[in-house]
Amino acid sequence: MTPRLVMMAAVGVTALLLQTVVMPVFSVAGWRADLVTLTVVAFALADGPETGARYGFVAGLASDLLSGGSSLVGLTALVLLLVGDGVGRLRPYLAGTALAGEAAVAAGGGAVAFALYGVVALLLDLRQFTGTLVVQGTVASAVWNLVLGPVVCRPVAALSRRFALSDTPSATAGSPSRPW
């Protein structure tokens, strides 16, 4: 259990560091890839809704805490846990469509995450969000995640298999029901 937790924490911290330090260099028209959301999608696809929700909550909470006051603490956590849970529930329907499925779900997950965050931010009058900005961000997240989805999902899935829970019968079958 501990190595798996360490692995997931390492993935999360790495995603956060890359997101805050490296990704700004690669932004296009001010929009950049959301690696944290991508790792949530990746864990949800690899391990299911429960892992997706838990990881999404923690990763989102970390994002909120590191946002420096520009975000409401709990908002990203709420959004990402819902995305993680939703993507995890889609997993059974993606069997046999590995690459295209990962890309499509990553794009959809990114779009939903940004749209959900934007709508709630609009409702709470947060960060001066506008409808146009939400639409643009939703499209940009979808495109970025479409491109980077397989790049992130494959390594995360491999790590998840490498650090699977050995005490869970389903884990050895490659489909752990309670990986975390």
Place this chain on the structure above:
Amino acid sequence: MTDRRRSRTLLAVLVLVSLVLLTVDYRQREGGPVAAVQRGALAVFGPVAEGFATVVRPVGGFFGSIRELGSLRERNEALSADVEQLRRQQVSVADLQRENDELRAQLSMRDRLQVTTTGASVIAQPPSSVERSVLLDAGADNGLAPGMAVLNESGLVGKLVEVTARNARVELLTSPSAQYGVRIAGTGEEGLLTGSGAEPFTLNILDPEAEVEAGAEVVTTRFSGTSIPGGVPVGVVEEGAGPATRFLRVRPYVDFTRLSTVQVVLDFPRQPTELPTSEQVPLPEGPRPRPPAGGGGGGSDR
């Protein structure tokens, strides 16, 4: 069934926790406990991110440079334009410096000649390349009048031939139609200087027996009917001449192809061609005064 219930319970709990955090943070913002935790998290994450940035920034910069390859040409052109503009500014500063030096030298010339001058800028060359004149940006409003001498830091430039309220035309010393009285500075031999266009001046020495050495300096001399001060440098004799040669070539001091600022002599009176009758002093009455004893050549009454 148990797993599904646990999953739903977990989801509900996490959603509830998120909503509670949201509510607390929304209501208390900066002063609340959530904000304090946020500041603590930033304090921990900051150094980590800084260290991470130190490691990966070169890599990110490398990939960022690759991404920016498309815009590098545009940036290069923009920077080149900036460099060109700076170069032009530098040139204009150098031009101002040169003009400043010119004016200082012209003032020095004015002081040496003990005349009053006014500065003017050359604003136009003649439309014809054979015409030897330039247009100044000063005119009668500045006290200019036809016939006035025009100098620069090197010497005599010419004289004014046309003057309007705001502009004046200078007939350059190089004009073949211009003629000036000059003398050899070292010997005092006098002559008439005539312009020859792009060629050196022609100096006609009045004394057919005079000998002039190469390199002798030629300066102006007061000449009847003109307003040219005496002693203004004109040029140097290129080749020496003996008694058999009356026409010499004189290389001018002034570079007539690079005139930018000049000084116009305002207060040097036109030299008379004839003495006015009304101002002539009458002959004294009585015996003529005797010359002083010992003075003069054959004035003695011995």
